Amino acid sequence: MDTSEHTRHKDRPGGSPAHQDRPGGSPASEDVPQRPRDAQGTRARILHAAGAVFAERGYEAATVRDIAGRAGVNQALIFRYFGSKKALLTEVMAQGGKEQLSNTPADRLFETALRGVLVEGGKPGTDRLMAVYLRSIGSADAAPETVRALGEEYATALASLSSADDSKLRAQLAMAWLLGIGLMRVVVGQEPLASAEPDEICGHVLTALEGLLGERN
Numbered sequence: 001m002d003t004s005e006h007t008r009h010k011d012r013p014g015g016s017p018a019h020q021d022r023p024g025g026s027p028a029s030e031d032v033p034q035r036p037r038d039a040q041g042t043r044a045r046i047l048h049a050a051g052a053v054f055a056e057r058g059y060e061a062a063t064v065r066d067i068a069g070r071a072g073v074n075q076a077l078i079f080r081y082f083g084s085k086k087a088l089l090t091e092v093m094a095q096g097g098k099e100q101l102s103n104t105p106a107d108r109l110f111e112t113a114l115r116g117v118l119v120e121g122g123k124p125g126t127d128r129l130m131a132v133y134l135r136s137i138g139s140a141d142a143a144p145e146t147v148r149a150l151g152e153e154y155a156t157a158l159a160s161l162s163s164a165d166d167s168k169l170r171a172q173l174a175m176a177w178l179l180g181i182g183l184m185r186v187v188v189g190q191e192p193l194a195s196a197e198p199d200e201i202c203g204h205v206l207t208a209l210e211g212l213l214g215e216r217n
Contacts, residue, residue, distance in 0.1 A: 043081055045071045051092045051132055058135035059089055090146045096129035097150040106157045117182040118198035134182045162213040170212055
């Protein structure tokens, strides 16, 4: 290399080559800001894949191998991010529940959860949260504390729609109704409920829900 050229490189801050001063910099300089985004994106892909697999197969039947394959990552990465399959389910439930509660008005919450169950048990593009819960219910290892906490938050939101003295009880009855419909349709496959049109079911259920949450004279 020419001595003067070497001097020009050396005079740059940090002694870096000239191409690092150009917009975008070198590949090495781009790696640092990209890492957090990559990690966040990978974590999101794992959660999305886990939600799909848990909704389809339930907690017991779902395997870390299945989830890793769906997410396009290796199994070790799942354990690195979440520690265990139970912790992964807990995160799926917690994230899904918080998003639904924060993004859905109380008067739309029941219908949103119901449709998440009715539309092919939470297929891609629908709300999978209830399907994940229904497929995993009864598993001794399936994050009961998270499910219980979410159930309380949902019941509180529904209770706010009723002015009755026993509004909390009515809200819990509504939740029990929702879970019962989901179990009969998604898990048991009981006809004619299993093949009924979602709009038809919602029409009947939401009409009855108004009576349940309304104050009886």
